[in-house]
Amino acid sequence: MRVSRIFDRSVTILSCSGLLVFAGLAARTADHYARGAVMSTARIAHLSSAETADILTKAKIASPVQTGVDAYRVLYRTVNTRGNSTPASGLLVLPAGSTHRLRLVAYEHGRLTTRRNAPSVDATQPDRARAIMFASAGYAVVAPDYLGLGKGVGRHAYEHVSSELNASVDLLRAARTVVGRQHREFDPKVLVTGFAQGGPAAMALGEKLQDGKVQHFGPAAVAPVSGPFxxxxxxxxxxxxxxxxxxxxxLDLAYWLVSTRRVYHLYRRPAEAFQEPYASSVTRLFDGHHDEATITASLPSTPERLLTPAFADRLRHPDGGLLRAMQSSDDTCAWKPRVPVRIYAATGDRRVPIANARACQATSGSGLVDLGARIDHDGSARLALPQILAWFRQLAPPS
Structure with missing residues (x-):
């Protein structure tokens, strides 16, 4: 009987310990899969002021440098287009020095077809240099790679605003954890900007922050550039x-259709949308490993040769899933900002016409800066972003 009681007690203790261990593991696992959870952090650059200035010069960014910077790649948890937990990567750039409280800029990048060109991976791309520009002025900067780019998994959902928004919000959460580990903190008011594809993403992030749905963060100002609104x-x-x-x-049409099809099921077979011989290869081209030059050389020179006449007509008169896909990205300006918003665009842009910006201005009541008839699409970013930095410094100077 005595042996039995001892045995029973041992079982009970072991069982309780097991439950406690299991509960602890479950809690750690739940934390690991929470949105914004940091999976890993790696410092990828430590730049002096002179080295920072050299990077901006090579990127043709005309902006004075106040400080050197440290750049980090953050691997974190977000959700995919189906709402399931997935890893994503993003760039965090911090100004050098011992400033405890940092004002924060969120930068949303434009079109990238290869995962290796994402801001947290490719040091030679303009998006890395643009983030460094803001950090060299004293701001902390986050730049999400988006789903399917950088070190994340799966395919990129091009111009799918909701997934860009999720990646952006969850990077803010992850970055807050990273700077907290350095005994620093963010000012809660975020300055938001973005170029091209990142224009609607920036507007969507501004609205999300204003709605108060992102704990610890709110908006300070929003300044998108040349976005397809x-x-x-x-x-x-x-x-x-x-x-x-x-x-x-x-390139834009093919990329958007291939990406959006996975979310909205726009067609059953590529041949319904694309003419041969492109129908047989177009999906493979957008696998995240082909660069723009390769893709462009593999596709026809005009949309008329790319699309079937029936599908081109559907695009002109969208309905069903095609209309939902468009409208899901077209509502990013349908809010009334309570913070300053300036939209930048160029009359000379022949990739994203300025009429997009005018439509966004009319809907949101925001200001519009026309960069001119001599400025093309890429030139609009080179001209606008230093102006945006100067504007941000007037509204919310670095701490």
Whole structure:
């Protein structure tokens, strides 16, 4: 009997210990899969002021350098287009020095077809240099790679605003943890900007922050550049009717259709949307490993040769999943900002027409800065982002 009681007690203790161990593991596992959980952090650059200035010069960014910077790649948890937990990567750039409280800029990048060109991976791409520009002025900067780019998994959902928004919000959460480990903190008011694809993403992030749905963060100002804010009424019609440069239009249309099909099921087979021989290869081209030059060389020179006549007509008169796909990205300006918002665009842009910005201005009541008729799409970023930095410094100077 005595042996039995001792045995029973031992079992009870072991069982309780097991439950406690299991509960502890479950809690750690739940934390690991929580949105914004940091999976790993790696410092990828430590730059002096002179080295920082050299990077900006090579990127043709005209902006004075106040400080050197440290750049980190952050691997963190977000959700994919189906709402399931997935890893994503992003860039965090911090100004050198011992400043405890940091003002924060969120930068949303433009079109990238290869995962290796994402801001947290490729030190030679303009997006890394743009983030460094803001950090060299004294700001902390986050720049999400987005789903399927950088060190994340799966395919990239091009111009899918909700997934870009999720990646951005969860990087803010992860970055807050990273700087907390360095005994630093963020000012809660975020300055938001973004270029091209990142324009609608920036507007969406501004709205999310203003709604108070992101704990610890709110907006300070928003300044998107050359964004395709109106796919249904402006961007896609202009790509189809020849108003835009045809080869970039082909690339944008193909990338968006292949990406969006995985979310909204726009067609059953590529041959329903694309003419041969492109129908047989177009999906493979956007696997995250082909660069823009390779893709462009593999696709036709005009949208008329890319798309079947029936599908081109569907794009001109969208309904069903195609209309939902457009409208899901076209509502990013449908809010009334309570913080300063300036939209930057160029009359001379033949990839993203300025009519997108005018539509966003009309809906949101925001200001519009026309960068001019001599400025093309890429030139709009080079010209606008230093102006945005100067504006941010007036509104919310670095701490």
């Amino acid at each position: 109106d796919l249904e009424h402006v961007q896609v019609p202009a790509e189809l009717d020849g108003r835009l440069s045809p080869r970039p239009a082909v």
